[in-house]
Amino acid sequence: MRFAIFSDLHANLEATETVLADAHERGCTHFVCLGDVVGYNANPHECVEIVQKLECPVVKGNHDEQASIEESSRGFNPLAEMAINWTRAQLTKEDKEWLRDLRMTRQVRDFTIVHATLDTPDQWGYVFNDLDAAASFTYQHTTVCFFGHTHVPGAFVRDDGVRRVKTDQLMIEETKKYFINVGSVGQPRDGDWRAAYCIYDVDKKVVEQRRLKYDLATAQQKIIKAGLPRLLADRLKLGR
Numbered sequence: 001m002r003f004a005i006f007s008d009l010h011a012n013l014e015a016t017e018t019v020l021a022d023a024h025e026r027g028c029t030h031f032v033c034l035g036d037v038v039g040y041n042a043n044p045h046e047c048v049e050i051v052q053k054l055e056c057p058v059v060k061g062n063h064d065e066q067a068s069i070e071e072s073s074r075g076f077n078p079l080a081e082m083a084i085n086w087t088r089a090q091l092t093k094e095d096k097e098w099l100r101d102l103r104m105t106r107q108v109r110d111f112t113i114v115h116a117t118l119d120t121p122d123q124w125g126y127v128f129n130d131l132d133a134a135a136s137f138t139y140q141h142t143t144v145c146f147f148g149h150t151h152v153p154g155a156f157v158r159d160d161g162v163r164r165v166k167t168d169q170l171m172i173e174e175t176k177k178y179f180i181n182v183g184s185v186g187q188p189r190d191g192d193w194r195a196a197y198c199i200y201d202v203d204k205k206v207v208e209q210r211r212l213k214y215d216l217a218t219a220q221q222k223i224i225k226a227g228l229p230r231l232l233a234d235r236l237k238l239g240r
C-alpha cells in the first residue's frame with residue numbers, strides 16, 4: 001500500500017495537479033493531506049474541490065482556519081493577510097464549512113498526521129530544530145507522524161536523542177520515532193522551487209521524497225491577474 005502524503009498546497013493548482021499525476025504514476029492508491037489547502041496562490045476553490053474529491057484524510061492548517069472564519073486574521077503577516085482576505089472572497093460557503101470542520105490531528109492506519117506540531121496543534125508553532133521536534137515527540141504515540149507548515153522537507157528521528165535526517169529515501173525502524181515534514185506542494189521554502197511531497201510505502205516501510213517541476217509561469221500569471229501581491233508570484237520561483 002502506497003500513500004501520497006502532501007501538504008501546503010496553498011491554492012497552487014498547477015503544482016497540485018502535477019503532484020497528484022505523479023502520485024498516480026508512482027502507484028499511490030491512498031492520499032493524505034496535511035492542510036493549508038488555501039492561501040497565497042490563485043486557485044483556492046479549485047484546490048478545495050480537488051482534495052474533497054480524493055475523499056482522503058485531511059487535517060486543518062492555519063490558512064484553512066483563517067480562510068474559513070469571517071473576522072480578520074490574527075498573527076498573520078501583511079502579505080499572508082492580503083492573500084487570506086482575497087481567498088475568503090473566492091471560497092463558497094460550503095468550501096468554508098468544509099475547511100472549518102477539518103480536524104487538527106488524525107491517525108491514519110499506523111501513523112499520525114498534523115499540520116504544525118503535536119504538542120499544541122492549534123497554536124501553529126513551527127518545528128525547525130531538534131528542540132521543537134522533541135516537544136512534539138512527547139505527544140507522538142505512533143512510530144511515524146507526518147507534518148507540514150514550515151514548507152521545508154526533512155525528518156527528525158528520535159532514538160537516544162533527536163536528530164535531523166534527509167527524506168530522499170528513509171527506512172522506518174520500529175524501535176525509533178519519526179516526525180517527517182513532507183515539504184510544500186504550492187510554495188516550497190527550502191530554496192528549491194519544485195513542488196514537494198512524500199510517498200510512504202507502508203509495506204516496505206520506506207518514505208521517499210519527491211520533487212517535481214510544474215507550470216510555474218501559469219501559476220505566477222494567475223497570481224498577478226488576480227491582483228494578489230506580486231511578491232507572491234516572485235517568491236514561487238525562488239522557493240522562499
Ligand code: ZN
Nearest residue numbers: 008036061149
Ligand atoms: Zn503553509
